Amino acid sequence: MASVKAKFRPSSIDGKEGSIYYQVIHNRVVRHIRTDYRIFESEWNGKLSMIDIPTMLPAERKHHLRLIVQQVNRDVGRLESVIKELSCKDSCSTDAIISRFREISELQSFYSFMESVIAQLRRLNRERTSETYSAALSSFMRFRRNKDVQLDDMDADLMMEYEAWLKMKSVSLNTISFYMRILRAAYNRAVEKGLTVQKHPFKHVYTGMDKTPKRAIHFKDIKHIKELNLSGKPHWELARDMFLFSFYTRGMSFIDMAYLKKSDLKNGILSYRRHKTGQQLHIKWESCMEAIVAQYAAGCSEDYLLPILKLPSNNLRSQYKSTMFRINKYLKEIARLCGITTPLTMYVSRHSWASIAKSKNIPISVISEGMGHDSEETTRIYLASLDGSVIDKANSIILKDL
Structure with a gap:
């Protein structure tokens, strides 16, 4: 029968931490498995082959050692499970035990699992989603100081610590929610695959939507930008015209503008499919849209309607992002010229179209359909930050009747 035991190897340098390793023996064949767990010789009980936590240690060091104890116990338990599994299959050997242990450990590493999800998203050409998953993973890794965590160790305490760390870094509530919802989605995938048991680690952290500052600008601001x-x-x-084109086309998102083909315009109707939802939208072609397209026709590629994706490239996504970055930079300068205090970006045109449409008493259902939202609830989120002056005016009307 195979056996496994945690061992300690002191450092060859005095005063330095030594390392913990695992000794696996089967049929007198001995193999060792290295770990990244480091402790001092005074913190190891050689007789009992276990970590000893001296009472006089600082609280932070005690906490660190308790975490290592949990990880060592988890690894030893996993090795013992592997031994049972292979013994039942009559294929037990020290090399087989170590190979299977590493395979399972790799599968149950949260970082590795997230990386596999990100790679799959890229294979499915879901570049934007893969980027959001990468951003969330990078944030979580910074919190962990690049120290990996096993799926089995993802619990409510860890995620509350992560939330507290984000708040300490002055990260907004919506960004915290953004990261948490992505990590939760990945974790739930791992649960579905049977890689860990559902522990609901995200039940005590914020995953809602906080009310954001108003992004829409007034109709008079749109006119000022147009006449500049x-x-x-x-x-x-170019930045101004792309902003206006988005507004003219019911707040079309920049990524959808970038991928518009000349073939999408037929018989006075511009038809396109939203990258975000896949919904097909049709827009009546107006003279103001035609004026912008005609102005930049010479600078466009053979296929695309607007001068956003111009260079032949295998990575159109990076070209689109760099162009959007430049346009948003110039829009901020345009806002300064116009005396607009709202940070002006391409996204503001979408919010503005929705807000102005509502101010003209256009039903939310119509606005929702025009913007290609999946539901009216999404549209209501856009309109939630109604201009304060409109609310003040409504209040004045009510008070006059008193």
């Missing part, structure tokens, strides 16, 4: 004289500033003019 930007002659001699072609980069600024």
Whole structure:
């Protein structure tokens, strides 16, 4: 019968931490498995082959050692399970035990599992989603100081510590929710695959939607931007025209604008499918849209309607992102010229179209359909930050009747 035991190897340098390793023996064949767990010789009980936590240690060191104890116990338990599994199959050997242990450990590493999900998203050409998963994983890894965590160790306490760390870094509630919801989705995938047991680690952290500052601007601001004289500033003019084109097309998102093909415009109707939801939308072609397209026709590629994706490239996504970055930079300068205090980006045009449509008493159902939202609830989120002056005006009307 095979056996496994945790062992300690002191450092060859005085005063330095030594390392813990696992000794696996089967049929007198001995193999060792290295670990990254480091402790001092005074913290190891050689007779009992276990970590000893001296009472005089600082609380932070005690906490660190308790975490290592949990990890060592988990690893030894996993090795013992592997031994039972292979013994039942009559294929037990020290090399087989170590190979199977490493295979399971790799599968149950949260970082490795997240990386596998991100790789799958990329294979499915879901670049935007893969980028959001990468952003969430990077944030979580910074919190963990790049120290991996097993799926079995993902619990409510860990996620509350992560939330507290994010708040300490002055991360907004919506960004915290963004990271938590992505990590939760990945964790739930692992549960579905049977890699861990559901412990509901996200039940005590924020995963809602906090009310965001108003992103929409007034109709008079849109007119000011349109009438702005930007002659001699072609980069600024392009930024302004892309902003207006988005507004003209019911707040079309920049990624959808980037991928518009000339073939999408037929018989006075612009038809496109939203990248985010896959919903098919149809927009009546207006003269203001035509004016912008005609102005940049010479600078467009053979296929695309707008001058956003111009260079032949295997990575259109990176080209789209760099163009959006430049346009948003110039939009902020345009806002300064117009005296607009709202941080101006391409996304503001979408919020503005929805807000202005509502101010003209267009039903939410119509606004929702026009923007290609999956539900009216999404549209209501856009409209939740109603201009304070409108609310004040409504209040004045009510008070006049008193």
